[in-house]
Amino acid sequence: MANRLETSKGMLALVLHAHLPFVRHPEHERFLEEKWLYEALSETYLPLLRVFRGLEADGVPFRLTISLSPTLTAMFEDQLLQERYVAHLDRLLELGDKELARLAGDEAGLCVVEMYRELLRNNREDFLDLYEGNVINGFRHFHQTGHLELITTTATHAFLPMYREHADMIRNQVLIAIENHDRLFKAMPEGIWLPECGYFPGLEEHLKPYGIKYFFSSAHGVLHADERPEYGVYAPVRTSNGVAVFGRDRAACNAIWSSEDGFPGHPDYRDFYRDIGFDLPEEYIAPYAIDAGNRVNTGFKYHAITGATDQKVLYDPAKGTARAHVDAETFLYNRIRQSETLSELMDRPPVIVAPFDAELFGHWWFEGPQFLDAFFRKFHSTEHDLVQVSPSEYLHVWPHVQVARPAFSSWGDKGYGQVWLDGSNDWIYRHTHKLVERMRELVDRFPNEKGLKLRTLNQAARELLLSQASDWPFIIKTGTTVPYAERRIRSHIHNFNTIYESLCRNTVKTEWLTKLEKRNNIFSDIDYRVFGDQSPLRRKKKA
C-alpha cells in the first residue's frame, strides 16, 4: 500500500464528520428534537453502514475517515433512545401501510411508498438484528477491517476558539473525547475533528499530549499560515509541535455541498422540503406528524426537486439512483483531472481532502449514500492513478512536511467566528466562561469527595460540558429551533449554578440531583477532578 501511495498521481481523503448534540428527554413521552437522531439514523448512519456492507461483500476496497462525536455515540449507546427509535420506526411503518391503502391505484406514488417501506424495514432489521440496537457495532466492524479510520471530536463539540483563554477547559474537552473513543473502539484516535474546523494558533498544544497526530482546517487556515504553504492545501503542514494540519479542498467540497451548483441540486433528486406531514390533512396525519401542536416531517417525501417551482413532479427513485451514478462518475473524473493538474506542479502526489458533515449524505441529499456507493465502485473499476487515503496513512508515507503556523479560522460563514459569536448569541459566553472558573473553584474546594457530593460535582462537570456545545449558538444564529437551543443552554447554566450555590451552602437536594443525573446522563464515568490542576488523569497522561 505504501508503495502505491508513493507512486500514485494523487490521493483523495474523504472525511465524514458525524455529530448531533446530546438530546435526550426521558421526562417527556415523545420529544420533537429527539427526531434529529432518529432521522439521521434512518437516512444517514444506517444507510451508510449498508453501503459499507455491500462494498465489503463485493470485495470493493474503500477508505474513509469518519469522526464520531462523543455526544452522538452517547446517544447511540443509550437504551432509552434505542427503544424510542424502534417505536419511531414502527409508527412510520404503520404510516407506510396506510399510505399503501391511500395511494392504491397510483402506480408511481406506490413505487415511492414502497421505497420508504423498504428503507424503514431494512433500518429496523439492521438496527435490531445486526447491530443489537447500537450502530457503534457497525462502525467498529469497519474500523477493525481497515475500511474506516475512526477519529473523534471534542467532548460536547465546543467551538474551541471561544475558549482559548481557558486552556484547561480545552484540554478536558479533548481528553474526555479521547477517553470515550478509547473505551468504545479500544484504540486511541490518531486524528481529531475540530468542531466547525475552529482553529486558533496554539490549539495544537492541547492536542499533542494526548497522541493526536492530525486535524483538519478550512482552506484559508492553511493558506493564511505564517509561511506560504509550498503545496497550497494539497499537502498538510505541521505545526511547530509536529501535529499535522490538512486543509480542505474547496473544489471537491463545493461539488457536493452546493445545493445550486453542486450535485444535490439536480431536478431528478428527491426534494428535502415537501413532506406529507405538511401536505396531508391533519385528521389523517396527526398520529405521525403532530408533535406538541407542531406539524413535523414524517420522512415520506414524494416529490423530486424539479426546479424553482412549487409544482413539484413526483419523485422517481430509479431516476434518482441513475443520477447518483452519473454524478459519482463526474466527481471521480474531476478528481482524477484535478490530481493530474496538481501533480504537474508538485514533487509529491497531491492529497485532496474533502470533509463533509455526514448527515449531508442521506438526510439532506437523500441519494448521498447511493452516490458514495457508486463512487467507490467506479473508483475500483476505473483505470486511474488516484488512491484513497486516510490522513494517518498519508503521514506514514510522507512524514516530512512543511512547518507553518496556521491562521485562526473555521468553516463557518465568512470563515472565522461570526456564526458562534454574534449579536444573537454572544450573551452565552459571559456565563459559560464563568462556569469554567467556578468548576475550577469547586475542584479546589472539594478535591476528594465521595457519596452525594461526588455525584453532585460530577453532575456539575456534565452540565458545564453540555453548556459548551457549539450547536446552541449555531442554532440561535441560524434560526431553526431557537427556543429549544436557548432553553438548553440556559438550563445547563442554571443547573450548574444551582449546584455551585448548593455546594457553597452545603444543601444538595438529592431528589433534584437524581432527576438531573437521569436526564443529562452523558459521560457516566466522568470524574470531576479532571477539571482541577492536579487531576490524576492529567498527571497520568503527562507521565
Next chain:
Amino acid sequence: MTKDRLQSLSTDELLRIAERNRIQIPQGVEKTTLEDLIFEAFEDERLEREGNDNLTIRIEAKKYSVSQDEELFLDFDEEIELPDRYRENSLVLMLRDPAWVYCYWDVEDRILDELKDDSSFTGFILRVTELAAADWGKDSCIDWFDIPIQFTDLRRYINLPTEDTCYGVELYAQVGETEELIARSNIVESSRDYPALSLGDENSRREKLIALAGFSTDVGQFPGKSSQASPTPQRIIGGSGQGAS
C-alpha cells in the same frame, strides 16, 4: 413557518410571539392580519438568514430541521432567568474575525455604588491598546484609542484597526482629572485574512497551487472579515486612533 401553524394559535399567543420577536403590530388589528404580519416577518428573517449563510452552514442547519415551522416559544412563564452579571471586576476579549473583537465586562457593586455617589465621576471608557507583544509590559504599547461607554453597558464589539498584531483592552473610570483602572483584559492576537507575503524569489508553482485552491495569492483578497460597511453585530463602534504612547 406555515400559516396553518399561526392560525392554530390564539390572538393572545400571537401578540406575545410578536412582542418577543420585536414585530411591530398596529393596535387593534384583526387576527388574520396579525397572522399575516407575523408570517411575513418570519419569512423575511428566514430569507435574510439563509442569504447570509455559506453553503456549509446552510447544509449543517438542515440536520436540526424536522419541521417547516420554526419552533415557537409559547411557555412564556417558564423562561429560565440567568444573572445579567456576576458582580466581579472582569474584562474579557474574544476575537471574532480579523477585524472585530467582542468584549464583555463587569464591575463590582461596591465600586459602582461608590462611583454613583462621586460627583466627579464622569463615565467609563474602554482603552483599546495595540501591543508589540502578548504582554502588558511598559514598552509594549504601540498605539491606543478610547471608546466611551454608558454606565449600564456590559458588552461591545470593537473594530481593530490593524491586522496581525496584539490588542488588549482596559476599563477605566474617569474621576475628575484621573483615570482609575477597573479591569484589564486578556490579550488577543488579531489575525490576517490573506496569505503571508511571498518570499521574493517568486515560486510560481506555489502561487499556482494557491490559486488552484480557489484563493487569490494577492494580499487582502479573501473576503472573510466583516467590513465596516456590512451589517454589523449590535453596538459595534469603529475605532479610530486618538493618541499614541
